[in-house]
Amino acid sequence: MKRILKLTILSVIIFTALGCKKYLDINENTNSATESSPNLVLPAALNNTASNFVTYFNYGAWMAGYQANAGGYSFTGSTFFTYNWNSGTNNGLFNAAFSDLRSYQYIITSTTGVNKFVLYNAVSRVMKSYYYQILVDEYGNVPYSEGLAGVDNLTPHYDDAATVYKSLVTEIDAAIKDLQTYGSSSVVTALGSADVMFKGDVTKWIKFANNIKLRILTRAQAGTLASYAAAGFSTFSAEGFLTEDITINPGYVSTSARQNPIWNTYHSTYTGSNGSYAAQQIPTRWIYAFYNGGKLTDASRGALIYKNFTAGTTPINQLGNETGVSSWISGYPAWYIGVGTALNAPETQGIIKSRVMGQLIMPAAETYFLLAEAALNGHLLSGDAATNFENGIKASYNYLQKSGTTTTSATDAALTSYLTAYKAANPASYLVNYSLATTNAQKLEAIITQKYIALNFVNGYEAWQEYKRTGYPAVSGTAATITFVSLQSSATSADRLPVRNLYPTTEYNLNPNVPTGLNAYTSKIFWDVN
Secondary structure (H helix, E strand, O other), rough: OOOOOOOOOOHHHHHHHHHHHHOOOOOOOOOOOOOOHHHHHHHHHHHHHHHHHHHHHHHHHOOOOOOEOOOOOOOOOOOOOOOOOOOOHHHOOOOOOOHHHHHHHHHHHHHHHOHHHHHHHHHHHHHHHHHHHHHHHHHHEEOOOOOOOHHHHOOOEEHHHHHHHHHHHHHHHHHHHHHHHHHOOEEEEEEHHHHHOOOOHHHHHHHHHHHHHHHHHHOOOOOHHHHHHHHHOOOOOOOOOOOOEEEEEEOOOOOOOOHHHHHHHHEEEEEEEEOOOOOOEEEHHHHHHHOOOOEEOOHHHHHHHHOOHHHHHHHHEOOOOOOOOOOOOOOOOOOOOOOOHHOOOOOOOOOOOOOOOEEEEEHHHHHHHHHHHHHHHHOOOOOOOHHHHHHHHHHHHHHHHOOOOOOOOOHHHHHHHHHHHHOOOOOOOOOOHHHHHHOOOHHHHHHHHHHHHHOOOOOOOHHHHHHHOOOOOOOOOOOOOOHHHHHHHOOOOOOOOOHHHHOOOOHHHHOOOOOOOOOOOOOOOOOOOO
């Protein structure tokens, strides 16, 4: 494979991050003598965003009910099951984000006022907004205005979460303006091959920025920012939204520690050894019921996601169950539908597609469902609610039917055929047939539930945030197919789930400004009015 990056020390660091799961800190101290050109730092930062995505991927897969513990691996007392969180739990979420934020901030700081690098500055501000939204959604107040100053401020102030959300929209709008103004200019340095996400396509960066803004406003439309969010829906740029599967690929290769991070973690390493979670995780009975008829029937997507789905022998479990647990499928994870194992595993369709597949960051389906909800609430940004709802379902199927290196979409006829069959298989369900939803509550439930299905083992982190915001998909009781809540839950909240993570111990030890008195079960994020 043609390498995208030159063989510099920085590019070696980039690919080392993939194999060792170490996070690339381009500038932990932004005032040190170490310097690098933006066209070298940007691909490194984007690569690490893809690599660090595994941290959120795994956390979300647990929390949203996509994966459970496999037999042969004891998880008794695990905080993933008990939700007995403290400041030593899930620290990777906080640390991974700030690791990458320092890199993007380095680009922003070093290029501010340097006109030739205005595009690098703008896309770094977009990615900074992408990360801060993730942080706010799980932690609430975060160090924002002073958070990335390096040694100039080792005890940054924690900004109000709602204020940060508004600042992110302002940041995105400013970045879009610069991208519009200088995107086709011949006097600035083009993004070119340094852009391992959109290959230098500035218009796609603008649309992706609108996507992030749409996600922010959608989440902020209830609670203290309701009026602000409502007004914000009329301020998107004319370029619109990016309705394609958004991936990062810095040049993954299969012969060394440079392969796709999800494959490396959930399938196998480049030496053929099991990935970290390959044998430890299996699907939940809860999510499986959205495909096998327990809740909904969806044989086409089920067969594209789960090994042995058609045969009905995919190992499944209930989260937190430690007795009678199904073991994993020997030699490969339940989410790999190919025929080989380890190094002999060929490229395939589905979710774990290939050692060299691009790392999916935001699927087209999510964007369509965001647009559907906006339309439901009277914001007709691009199509009506029903059209976007159905396009979201088709986009989910479309992503799954692609193979690892083949990004060709299915034909319109094939996508329509799939949707028609899906609706026919669930004739009485408004969760599939949008026209059957008679109230706005049912319509919202349909949109969020289908988003949840589309994000299955794709981005559980976002699915988890949407559950916190809306309460969908609805859970009840303790039986395996009607709830994704762990049997070992110690949460005191009504739904027996946490509402936030707590700040890392290192923050409490080093920064006196860290908010105190927080409770993982009751201290909700400002937009969480569910």
